[in-house]
Amino acid sequence: MRIIGGEYGGRKLTPLLGRDIRPTTDRMRETIFNILRHSSIDLEGATILDVFAGTGAMGLEALSHGAAHATFFDNDPKSRQILKKNISLLGVRNKVSVKNVSAPTLPATDKQYDIVFLDPPYHLDVINSTLSALREKRYLANNCIIIAEHSSVNTLAYPDYFIATKEKTYGDARVIFLEKIF
Numbered sequence: 001m002r003i004i005g006g007e008y009g010g011r012k013l014t015p016l017l018g019r020d021i022r023p024t025t026d027r028m029r030e031t032i033f034n035i036l037r038h039s040s041i042d043l044e045g046a047t048i049l050d051v052f053a054g055t056g057a058m059g060l061e062a063l064s065h066g067a068a069h070a071t072f073f074d075n076d077p078k079s080r081q082i083l084k085k086n087i088s089l090l091g092v093r094n095k096v097s098v099k100n101v102s103a104p105t106l107p108a109t110d111k112q113y114d115i116v117f118l119d120p121p122y123h124l125d126v127i128n129s130t131l132s133a134l135r136e137k138r139y140l141a142n143n144c145i146i147i148a149e150h151s152s153v154n155t156l157a158y159p160d161y162f163i164a165t166k167e168k169t170y171g172d173a174r175v176i177f178l179e180k181i182f
Contacts, residue, residue, distance in 0.1 A: 001013045001014075001015045001023060001026070001055065001057060002026060003057075003060060003061055003064045003090070004026055004029055004030045004033065004061060004064075005030070005033065005061075005064065005065065006061070006063075006064030006065040006066065007063075007064050007065075007066075008060070008063075008064040008090050009064060011089065011090060012089075013055055013056075013057055013060065013086045013089065014055065014082050014085050014086055014089065015055060015082075016054055016055050016078070016079055016082045023054060023055060023057060024057060024058060024119060024149060024173070025170065025173070027170060028149075028168075028170050028173060028175060029057065029058065029061055031168055031170070031175070032058075032147055032168075032175060033061060033062075033065060035166055035168075035177065036065075036115070036145070036147075037065075039145055039177075040143055040145070041114050041115060041143060041144075041145050043062060043065045043066050043067055043115075044065075044066035044067075045066065045067070045068045046062065046066075046067045046068060046114040046115055047067070047068060047069050047070075047071075047111070047112070047113045047114050047115075047141070048062045048063070048067045048069065048070040048071065048113060048114070048115050048116075048117070049070075049071050049073070049113040049115070049116045049117070049134075049139060050062075050070060050071070050072045050073065050116075050117045051073045051101075051103050051116065051117065051118050051119075051120075051130060051134075052073070052074060052103060052118065052119050052120040052121070053072035053073060053074040053079065053083055053098075053117075054074060054079050054082075054083070054119070055079070055082050055083060055086055056070075056072050056082075056083040056086050056087065057086075058117040058119065058147075059071075059072055059096070059117065060086060060087070060090060060092070062115060062117075063090070063092050063095055063096070064090075067095075067115070068095070069095050069096070069097075070095065070096050070097075071096070071097045071098075071099065071111070071113070072096065072097065072098045072099065073099050073101035073103060073106075074098075074100070074101070075100055075101060075102035080098055080100065083098055084098060103118075103120070103126060103130045103133065104126050104129040104130040104132070104133045105133070106130075106133045106134065106137050106139065107137075108137060109137060109138065109139055111139075112138065112139060112140060112141040112144070113139055113140065113141055113144060114141050114143070114144055114145070115144070115145050115146075115147070116134060116139070116140065116144060116145075116146045116147070117146075117147050117149075118130055118131070118146060118147070118148040118149070119148070119149040120150075122150065122151040127148050127150060127156060127158070128156075128157055128158055128159065131146065131148075131158055131159055131162060131178070132159055134146075135159070135161065135180065140180050142180075143179070144179070144180055145165075145177060145178070145179055146162070146177070146178040146179070146180075147175060147176075147177055147178075148175070148176050148178060149173055149174070149175050150173075150174055150176070151172060151173070151174070152169045152171070152172050152173055152174040153172070156174070156176055158176075158178060161180060161181055161182050162178040162179065162180055162181065163178065163179055163181050164176050164177065164178055165177045165178070165179055
């Protein structure tokens with residue numbers, strides 16, 4: 001597992017090991033960031049929320065591509081430990097926040113995010129409820145893009161105040177790009 005491009009491109013990250021662990025592949029991450037580069041959101045200076053962060057690869061990749069700040073949510077102590085190690089490996093402590101949060105139960109916030117990554121364990125059916133909580137708690141900036149990864153064998157149902165702008169499937173993983181419409 002490594003950072004694909006940008007300032008920290010090629011740097012290795014510490015993986016999270018376990019039989020239920022399914023990190024986003026390098027190829028999928030590369031595709032996601034190619035799509036983001038051609039989206040309405042400029043990665044340079046963007047604020048990132050990485051929910052179900054695991055190793056933090058998505059948020060750290062965004063920082064490598066010029067994002068100003070990344071907030072990471074994960075409720076697993078082992079994941080947060082590996083995440084903090086990866087943050088140290090890249091030397092980006094001043095650009096991140098790591099929080100013990102169990103989505104879809106989200107704390108109140110006064111910060112809005114330009115890009116949100118949602119990649120829960122496939123056996124949890126929480127993307128829809130997390131999307132609702134993100135909107136209700138006002139985590140989403142006006143032109144926010146949400147990237148949700150889920151099992152390709154399932155169809156993702158999402159609230160009608162989001163619109164899907166792009167979908168990509170690689171093996172057993174599907175990524176959908178969502179934008180808030182009201």
